[in-house]
Amino acid sequence: DTGVSQDPRHKITKRGQNVTFRCDPISEHNRLYWYRQTLGQGPEFLTYFQNEAQLEKSRLLSDRFSAERPKGSFSTLEIQRTEQGDSAMYLCASSAQGYEQYFGPGTRLTVT
Amino acid sequence: QKEVEQNSGPLSVPEGAIASLNCTYSDRGSQSFFWYRQYSGKSPELIMSIYSNGDKEDGRFTAQLNKASQYVSLLIRDSQPSDSATYLCAVNIITDKLIFGTGTRLQVFP
Numbered sequence: 001d002t003g004v005s006q007d008p009r010h011k012i013t014k015r016g017q018n019v020t021f022r023c024d025p026i027s028e029h030n031r032l033y034w035y036r037q038t039l040g041q042g043p044e045f046l047t048y049f050q051n052e053a054q055l056e057k058s059r060l061l062s063d064r065f066s067a068e069r070p071k072g073s074f075s076t077l078e079i080q081r082t083e084q085g086d087s088a089m090y091l092c093a094s095s096a097q098g099y100e101q102y103f104g105p106g107t108r109l110t111v112t
Numbered sequence: 113q114k115e116v117e118q119n120s121g122p123l124s125v126p127e128g129a130i131a132s133l134n135c136t137y138s139d140r141g142s143q144s145f146f147w148y149r150q151y152s153g154k155s156p157e158l159i160m161s162i163y164s165n166g167d168k169e170d171g172r173f174t175a176q177l178n179k180a181s182q183y184v185s186l187l188i189r190d191s192q193p194s195d196s197a198t199y200l201c202a203v204n205i206i207t208d209k210l211i212f213g214t215g216t217r218l219q220v221f222p
Contacts, residue, residue: 031208042116042200042212043156056207091155100146101210103155 002026004104006092012110013082020078021107025094032075033101034067035091043091049075050097082111115139116203118213125220131188133216135201138182145177145184148200150215156200160186191220 005024013019025032031050035043046065047057051072064082069075079086089108093101117136125131133147144163148156162168162175162184174187184203188195198215205211 033209035210040120040214042202042214043210045209045211048208056209058209089155095208100158100161101208102158103148106155 004092004094004102006090006104006107008107009105010108010110012112015082015084015111017082018078018080019082019109020076021090021092021109022074022076023092023094023104024074025092026102029094029096029102030072031095031097031101032069033093033095034075034077035093035103037089037091037106038087046077079109082109084111087111114213115211116201116213118199118201118216120214121217122219123216125191125218127191127193127220127222129191129220131191131195131218131220133186133188133199133201133218134183135185135213136183137201137203137211139203139205140179140182141205142179142182142203143206144204145175146202146210147173147175147184147186148202148212149195150198150200152198188218191218193220193222196220 007022033048034046037043049069064080067077089106093103095101147160150156160175172189176185200215201213202210
């Protein structure tokens, strides 16, 4: 079993640019989650999918953030018009329905 | 009141001792409980899950859940320096999303 993979691992971007991150879940997992973590805090839920359906979005997810999982396999998270406050580790996790969530290595975003 | 609370630490224990990490949660509807270990600069790694009252043991780790008192704890027996990390408590309530505490930093000294 390969684990959850994320790409890129690091991203440095200038304020105002758009960025897109990719997550590939564990192959038999039908649920995929996105979280964001800043220094000294626990991960904070952003959104999750069951297959290709987006089931829940956090109120924290502004309209600059969009996530997709078009074929129920990999997912992308896009941030438009990045702001310095978007600097964080973006974590993806996957699970078989209703069970433990396993995290990928994360994408560290720095907005300058 | 935060939904999931943990003492931020650091909790310092000598090698070979038992480390006891605690977590309280506010929502009585919480259904599933998880402990993750996170090394500095890395992503969280699942080490224990517990769903019903009582103890659950896995190797050197024991998770304890008391729903009446709304707390969950993690015991690490025979602590090793390699156990030094931040331990995150996570809870899910109704939907699948996890609510995390801020983590407790554990330091195991030789």
